[in-house]
Amino acid sequence: MSQVPTRQIRRLSRAQMIYWPEHFLPHINGSPVSYESLTLDLFMLGYFQLLEMSMSRSERKFRHLLCYEMFDRLGSHKWEVIRQFHKEVMEGIERGKQDWADGPVKDVPSVTVKIIEEPKVDKPPPREGHNEDSIKVEEEAARLASMPAWRRDMMKKKMDEERKQEQQAKQVKDMEEKTELERLRNLGYDETKLAPWQRQIILKKGDIAK
Numbered sequence: 001m002s003q004v005p006t007r008q009i010r011r012l013s014r015a016q017m018i019y020w021p022e023h024f025l026p027h028i029n030g031s032p033v034s035y036e037s038l039t040l041d042l043f044m045l046g047y048f049q050l051l052e053m054s055m056s057r058s059e060r061k062f063r064h065l066l067c068y069e070m071f072d073r074l075g076s077h078k079w080e081v082i083r084q085f086h087k088e089v090m091e092g093i094e095r096g097k098q099d100w101a102d103g104p105v106k107d108v109p110s111v112t113v114k115i116i117e118e119p120k121v122d123k124p125p126p127r128e129g130h131n132e133d134s135i136k137v138e139e140e141a142a143r144l145a146s147m148p149a150w151r152r153d154m155m156k157k158k159m160d161e162e163r164k165q166e167q168q169a170k171q172v173k174d175m176e177e178k179t180e181l182e183r184l185r186n187l188g189y190d191e192t193k194l195a196p197w198q199r200q201i202i203l204k205k206g207d208i209a210k
Helices: 006-014 040-050 057-073 079-094 109-116 132-145 149-186 196-205
Strands: none
Touching (some): 057 079
């Protein structure tokens, strides 16, 4: 999409109105872009340009918080739901039900509840023949598929690092347990006949079996 014409920006800067992202997108065939047609990329393109406009400190803070609330939910909700969330908040501003200085957007109960009640990805029920690890992998794949590409890459890298750390921690734990069992056997004990607390006492004191 081409750059927004300068005259369009000048006209908006002189207008007494509440800005919406589509106001800052080039017209298509002479007509403004409709809000309902905005993809995530187009929305953010207009939103970034919107934030360049002159506005009060409270409005700028509110819009930043609103953007944060939207992105915080992108991983688990449809973009259409997130877009509707933004629309309802902004309509509340236009109708006087919400003010720029009212504080965090999450204090708007009706919209927040609606977002929570419309998740995009439901956890699939456990299926026969699927162990816990395979189910976890499927859930992660579904979660990643719901994200935009740039966020998906970030989350995938983070999950890969977490998985690697979990594997390393498990290896360390397995090695420690193996070492403890060998020590117990060397001391002459049958570990299968000992409770966990008995094992710890024996290993701590280093008792020798009689």
